[in-house]
Amino acid sequence: MNELARIVEALLFLSAEPLGVTELAGAAEVSEGEVVEALARLREHYAEGFRGVVLREVAGGFALATDPVAERAARRLLARPRTPPLTQAQAECLAAVAYLQPVSRPEIARIRGVASESAVGTLLERGLIEESGRSRFGAILYRTTALFEKLFGLAGLDSLPDPARFDPSPEEEGELRDRLLRAGDARSAG
Amino acid sequence: MNELARIVEALLFLSAEPLGVTELAGAAEVSEGEVVEALARLREHYAEGFRGVVLREVAGGFALATDPVAERAARRLLARPRTPPLTQAQAECLAAVAYLQPVSRPEIARIRGVASESAVGTLLERGLIEESGRSRFGAILYRTTALFEKLFGLAGLDSLPDPARFDPSPEEEGELRDRLLRAGDARSAG
């Protein structure tokens, strides 16, 4: 490992948050190109599956994290689970914010069909979403945070899969449509 | 690196404090002998002078730490959070130490009317105040540091602004300390 790679490794070790190439270059007083090269060297050293610590690209930057191989031991050592799971309501709100951001709470509620105060509040409290200005109508807008990307292992919001992937299959859609149309026909018949 | 060495590496990475062989063995659910062996393997990986992070054997166990090679870059990276704005509690504690030094924590607490552990701890950690012997009653005394004067742009302690300028109730001339204590007593009476 050359000196720059060593420095980058040390900076990643010290920093609580993922570091971007620009920050690393600024701290090490080198060009971004050199940092990218150093990161490539580091990545070889930290190839997943060989070490207890791995190099991850999350939240628009790089971060060192422990490999899941150590999770059981880590939990025993630190005596705490990593992150509480999300409830269904929280996950739905988070999905709406992640894909539609910036998005207002009324909009989230419209999509989910129910008011979503409590779930949105919890997501805010847990730092997964944050406020991001106001809509034309004065409603607070929300977006996801860097912590969200970190906890979900996303390199950036671009790494979210295309939401069209989640659309119901044509068969499911067809079935839904049939049911509804029959209900509608009943109206005109009655 | 075998699985145990990977786990030990991960645990050392996560822990803020040095870990002993016993703790490591307990967390990984293996014998201490196995941990010693894993540490030997790790040591090969972390030989000083080759990595940005080194394995250190320090009082009480083993710890990962950054190599001095990265110190300059680390200072530059972490430069921003070193002078965050002071909270009201911190400003009050610092003012009490600055004007009354040397002063003990119980005295600071009496003057402020509230316990002041956390604020004093932060000031110590940021190097704005330091210990300065013990009072007659054995309490640790604090004084401000040279770093304090530099960060406040003070030529010396004489350059502290005259408290009378900020005194909301310029009563009779009196010792600053006495008046602070009286106000503090009224505060803690609540």
Next chain:
Amino acid sequence: MRAASLDLDLEVFQGPFDLLLTLVLREEVDLLEVELADVVLAYVDHLERTGELELEAATEFLVLIAALLELKSRLMLPGEEEGLDWEPQEAAEELLARMLEYARYRAAARFLHERLAAESGFRYRSAPVPRALRRASLEVAEAAYDPELLGQAIGGLLRMPPPLDLHHIPRPSVTLDQRLAHLRKLLSDRRSFPFEDAVAGADRLTEAVTLFALLELYKAGEADWQQKEPFSPITVSAPAKETE
């Protein structure tokens, strides 16, 4: 309990809620004949009986009942009313679009769930930065704070805080002298009276002080008192005047 398994006992239908939904969608039960208010009442009854409001189940119930209400209100709209020329197909299409959109985010939520679970093994370091790196180094430190800050902080500490307002705490204030005077007045007015009269309407502290005052008067020979047996009424009387 899932809202779907809520047991219903309606005029046109008996059984679990989800069966009702299925039958409505299959048109085996006419939604127009279902009293949705009764469904809501049944759910509220259930909540009262079990005494617990499970948020997930409640949410599910609200979604289902809201969908039914919407559907029913559309069924009830007279088709020939002007200005409301929504074709049944249009109404259904709009509902469908919304249900599909919701389905998308439900699935996205599932993705996030799985993603979070998959990430749960990775832990990031949250150890504090070593002390030496946490401080500005003396050599390169520059003025970052305003000394006025310290003057203001110390000035603020010199301010005497307003005295604590305790008026909301009732503080009975009764003195021995007051009670002595009270007893003396009763004695001179009535010569003899039940102790009860001396403490009528008084609080416990006043009662205690009054009793103490009575003992003082007795000691000074200004009053006598009699009590036939423990806890029985006490009669206070002026002592027989010897000089008269």
